[in-house]
Amino acid sequence: MGLALLFGLFFVGLLTGMPVAFALGLATVGGFLYEGLPLFIGFQRVLSGISVFSLLAIPFFIFAGELMMQGGIAARLVRLASSAVGWMRGGLGVVNVASSMLFGGISGSAVADTSALGSILMPVMKEKGYDGDYAVNVTVTSSVAGVVIPPSHNMILFAVAAGGVSVSKLFIAGIVPGVLMCLCLGVVAYVIAVKRGYPAETFPGFKSLAISTIVALPGLMTAVIIVGGVLSGVMTVTESGAFGAIWAVLVTILVYRELTWAKFRAAVVTSVRTTALVMLLVATASAFSYLLTLYRVPDLLATAVTGISDNPIVILLLLNLVLLGLGMIMDMAALILITTPIFLPVVVGLGMDPIQFGVILMMNLGLGLCTPPVGACLFVGCVVGGVRIDQAVRTIWPFYLAIFGALMLVTYVPAVSMTLPGLME
Amino acid sequence: MLPQDKSTAEMDPVERVLDMVSKVCVAVAGAGLVTLVGIFGWLVWGRYVMNDTPTWVEQLALMLVVWITFLGAAAGVWTQSHLSIDFVREMMPRPLRVPLHWLALLGMLVFGIVLAWQGWVLAESTWARRVPMLGISEGLRAVPMAICGALTAVFTLYQGVKLATGKD
Amino acid sequence: ETWRTWAIHPEGYPNVVALESFAEDVAEATEGRIEPQVYPGGVLGAQPDAIEQLRAGAIAVGNFNMGPMGEIVPATNVLSLPFIFRDIDHMHKAMDGEIGQRFSDALSEAGIVALSWMDSGSRSFYNTKKPIMTPADMDGLKFRVMSNDLYVQMVDELGGNATPMAYGEVYQSLKTGVIDGAENNYPSFESSNHFEVAKYYSITNHLIIPECICVAKSVWDETPAEDQEIVREAAIAAAEEQRQLWAERSDASKQEVMDAGVEINEVEDASAFQDAMEPVYSRFIEKNPDLESLIRDIQAVK
Numbered sequence: 015m016g017l018a019l020l021f022g023l024f025f026v027g028l029l030t031g032m033p034v035a036f037a038l039g040l041a042t043v044g045g046f047l048y049e050g051l052p053l054f055i056g057f058q059r060v061l062s063g064i065s066v067f068s069l070l071a072i073p074f075f076i077f078a079g080e081l082m083m084q085g086g087i088a089a090r091l092v093r094l095a096s097s098a099v100g101w102m103r104g105g106l107g108v109v110n111v112a113s114s115m116l117f118g119g120i121s122g123s124a125v126a127d128t129s130a131l132g133s134i135l136m137p138v139m140k141e142k143g144y145d146g147d148y149a150v151n152v153t154v155t156s157s158v159a160g161v162v163i164p165p166s167h168n169m170i171l172f173a174v175a176a177g178g179v180s181v182s183k184l185f186i187a188g189i190v191p192g193v194l195m196c197l198c199l200g201v202v203a204y205v206i207a208v209k210r211g212y213p214a215e216t217f218p219g220f221k222s223l224a225i226s227t228i229v230a231l232p233g234l235m236t237a238v239i240i241v242g243g244v245l246s247g248v249m250t251v252t253e254s255g256a257f258g259a260i261w262a263v264l265v266t267i268l269v270y271r272e273l274t275w276a277k278f279r280a281a282v283v284t285s286v287r288t289t290a291l292v293m294l295l296v297a298t299a300s301a302f303s304y305l306l307t308l309y310r311v312p313d314l315l316a317t318a319v320t321g322i323s324d325n326p327i328v329i330l331l332l333l334n335l336v337l338l339g340l341g342m343i344m345d346m347a348a349l350i351l352i353t354t355p356i357f358l359p360v361v362v363g364l365g366m367d368p369i370q371f372g373v374i375l376m377m378n379l380g381l382g383l384c385t386p387p388v389g390a391c392l393f394v395g396c397v398v399g400g401v402r403i404d405q406a407v408r409t410i411w412p413f414y415l416a417i418f419g420a421l422m423l424v425t426y427v428p429a430v431s432m433t434l435p436g437l438m439e
Numbered sequence: 440m441l442p443q444d445k446s447t448a449e450m451d452p453v454e455r456v457l458d459m460v461s462k463v464c465v466a467v468a469g470a471g472l473v474t475l476v477g478i479f480g481w482l483v484w485g486r487y488v489m490n491d492t493p494t495w496v497e498q499l500a501l502m503l504v505v506w507i508t509f510l511g512a513a514a515g516v517w518t519q520s521h522l523s524i525d526f527v528r529e530m531m532p533r534p535l536r537v538p539l540h541w542l543a544l545l546g547m548l549v550f551g552i553v554l555a556w557q558g559w560v561l562a563e564s565t566w567a568r569r570v571p572m573l574g575i576s577e578g579l580r581a582v583p584m585a586i587c588g589a590l591t592a593v594f595t596l597y598q599g600v601k602l603a604t605g606k607d
Numbered sequence: 608e609t610w611r612t613w614a615i616h617p618e619g620y621p622n623v624v625a626l627e628s629f630a631e632d633v634a635e636a637t638e639g640r641i642e643p644q645v646y647p648g649g650v651l652g653a654q655p656d657a658i659e660q661l662r663a664g665a666i667a668v669g670n671f672n673m674g675p676m677g678e679i680v681p682a683t684n685v686l687s688l689p690f691i692f693r694d695i696d697h698m699h700k701a702m703d704g705e706i707g708q709r710f711s712d713a714l715s716e717a718g719i720v721a722l723s724w725m726d727s728g729s730r731s732f733y734n735t736k737k738p739i740m741t742p743a744d745m746d747g748l749k750f751r752v753m754s755n756d757l758y759v760q761m762v763d764e765l766g767g768n769a770t771p772m773a774y775g776e777v778y779q780s781l782k783t784g785v786i787d788g789a790e791n792n793y794p795s796f797e798s799s800n801h802f803e804v805a806k807y808y809s810i811t812n813h814l815i816i817p818e819c820i821c822v823a824k825s826v827w828d829e830t831p832a833e834d835q836e837i838v839r840e841a842a843i844a845a846a847e848e849q850r851q852l853w854a855e856r857s858d859a860s861k862q863e864v865m866d867a868g869v870e871i872n873e874v875e876d877a878s879a880f881q882d883a884m885e886p887v888y889s890r891f892i893e894k895n896p897d898l899e900s901l902i903r904d905i906q907a908v909k
């Protein structure tokens with residue numbers, strides 16, 4: 015009964031269009047009153063939910079990503095990708111995917127990826143005769159790489175929600191699936207481009223390729239600092255996030271000379287906003303999950319799932335479909351926080367490593383960022399590309415299939431995600 | 440029209456004040472973010488170069504992130520930039536849409552008030568406790584929560600007035 | 608009536624096993640009037656939060672460590688003084704007697720009724736570099752400590768570089784050299800897998816911090832006297848069981864880390880470590896003059 019009230023209040027709140035974080039908070043208040051628990055415990059959870067050391071990496075990654083965007087690192091990555099793979103048929107589509115792969119290695123955010131790369135690439139694509147829907151489709155779906163390829167603040171959220179999974183292992187585990195996903199997307203982008211007869215760019219020559227590589231290197235170093243800092247062990251994840259941000263400031267001021275005071279301020283303001291949105295969700299979701307724990311929801315779900323089927327293949331497919339469905343209507347951060355404590359025990363019961371589940375969750379919910387009716391990347395992509403959402407969605411399904419295919423591989427072949435972290439041992 | 444899309448001249452006096460308040464929140468939170476990055480630089484410097492780890496960084500960082508979160512979240516209420524699912528509401532016919540909108544505002548108002556009240560309660564009950572390694576009051580952690588709640592309530596009230604007078 | 612029972616330790620840990628026995632005993636002896644339900648693994652929150660929850664009556668029973676308790680009940684900081692107890696037996700003798708009662712009284716003023724005292728072993732230093740024989744061996748090494756001024760002072764006075772750090776970050780930080788060492792008891796050293804990366808464990812026994820089985824005062828005062836007696840007896844029995852299980856677990860963990868190639872050493876001269884703590888004690892007494900007699904009385908327990 016209490017559980018029904020909790021979820022009932024939450025869904026009514028969502029239905030009215032209240033922000034998700036507030037709907038979670040209000041439902042929690044209702045639940046506490048119903049259970050006769052002192053309210054301050056709920057709000058104690060709100061506070062302690064964000065007073066967690068490993069969450070400190072989130073503002074750093076967000077800030078580093080914003081600085082890249084404002085300071086011209088994104089543009090140089092596009093130039094690099096363009097000299098490397100632009101000569102292919104439908105080259106700009108493939109360039110788009112490749113840029114996302116590079117940018118994904120720096121930014122942890124798919125939305126930042128969409129807006130940064132989209133605003134650079136989409137105008138060029140349209141000018142060269144690419145259709146608007148294609149440009150949006152490629153930009154939006156490949157931006158999921160930002161979530162899967164490390165670093166990724168969503169992975170930090172998962173690590174915390176999962177009760178202390180190793181962030182560095184999670185980071186390593188995301189590399190192969192992220193690249194695999196981009197390969198699938200690249201193939202789809204290429205095939206469609208050939209079918210639609212899009213042009214190829216001329217190969218600028220190895221000298222030009224070398225130059226654009228060198229120019230992009232200081233920007234790419236940000237990724238080396240963050241991921242390398244963690245792996246080499248000079249710094250902890252949190253510290254390397256902070257150093258990534260410091261490095262990004264230095265490179266964009268001293269090397270690229272593009273980060274003005276106004277742009278720096280813009281990066282700070284946007285980072286504060288994004289950080290606050292994510293962290294407020296963490297805060298209220300942790301109060302909400304206090305009640306889920308009291309009601310022993312994870313146990314209930316585990317029992318329910320094993321009641322449906324005892325075949326791991328079926329259960330994993332079901333879980334993926336449920337997550338995809340949820341991902342269509344809700345945002346990624348909130349879903350990571352709510353579903354991880356509920357679903358993780360189920361998959362661990364099936365013998366899956368929590369790290370592998372983390373990668374699955376990233377890809378699955380990442381796909382949700384590109385789907386209507388609620389898909390932050392799709393929205394941003396359509397706005398930047400000047401394309402109506404229904405127009406973009408009509409032709410996007412091959413790209414969905416590419417991500418879904420990669421997702422299935424990662425789900426059923428543990429080696430795809432677990433080989434690299436295994437080498438760390 | 441959202442406040443951030445307007446020039447100051449287009450705002451009524453109340454709106455101008457509230458807009459200023461939200462900007463102050465973002466400015467303070469922004470300074471907090473830059474400080475956060477800075478003290479982590481200092482931490483690594485201290486550990487490797489001075490071989491004398493600053494022991495206050497961890498706890499100060501945890502305190503800062505709470506202030507950044509709640510001040511930024513309050514500003515997010517003003518600019519209506521929190522994640523929400525409004526497609527369901529927008530699909531509804533007008534006679535349903537308007538009451539739903541009112542309900543959303545009511546919910547925000549209630550939660551804002553409870554947040555402010557409970558933030559106050561927590562600040563009071565933990566005021567005597569010290570944050571380890573910093574020596575400052577543990578209650579300072581709950582203060583931004585109370586501020587965020589109060590501002591959420593005020594901002595939401597203003598949006599309610601706007602909705603009632605049909606100016607939005 | 609359901610009594611929510613909080614524990615930070617995971618299922619199967621000596622404390623949780625003992626709490627489960629406690630829950631069973633109480634439910635049976637009170638014929639279901641009181642049914643403790645154990646929530647292990649800190650699912651209801653970390654210790655500072657759980658203490659607040661207990662004081663508000665939202666959880667009825669807690670298995671609290673006296674280390675972080677100092678922020679709320681200052682007298683318990685005495686238990687965080689390095690080398691306050693000579694060994695585990697000394698701690699048992701003190702806490703089971705009049706000294707324990709004085710801590711119970713202090714806790715009771717904060718709304719916490721301590722019924723019995725459990726073990727959390729004795730903590731020693733471990734590191735990735737070398738065996739520690741004398742304080743000089745700690746010179747310049749970075750040791751992770753819990754966020755508590757007393758532990759920071761302790762490492763600094765021994766010549767090390769005290770580095771407060773979240774527990775979850777320690778493994779990776781040891782592995783990669785962000786820090787050189789940390790300090791803990793055998794079971795935690797083993798279950799955290801820190802032994803895989805820190806190969807030297809030096810028996811300093813510098814911290815012996817008891818844990819309590821505590822009941823919320825608000826809940827306790829509403830419990831009839833006969834049930835209070837049942838609960839108290841069950842708590843004392845559970846603490847005895849926990850001490851037994853803890854000792855076994857500690858030996859098993861010690862064996863396991865030794866099998867994994869960890870080099871364990873006794874320190875040459877324990878008094879050199881204890882003497883180095885003189886400034887820590889004098890600063891503490893200067894700040895808490897009222898606690899000096901408690902310290903002297905603990906030291907006087909034979």
Ligand code: NA
Binds near residue numbers: 117159160162163164
């Ligand atoms: Na990334």
Ligand code: NA
Binds near residue numbers: 342343381384389390
């Ligand atoms: Na979506």
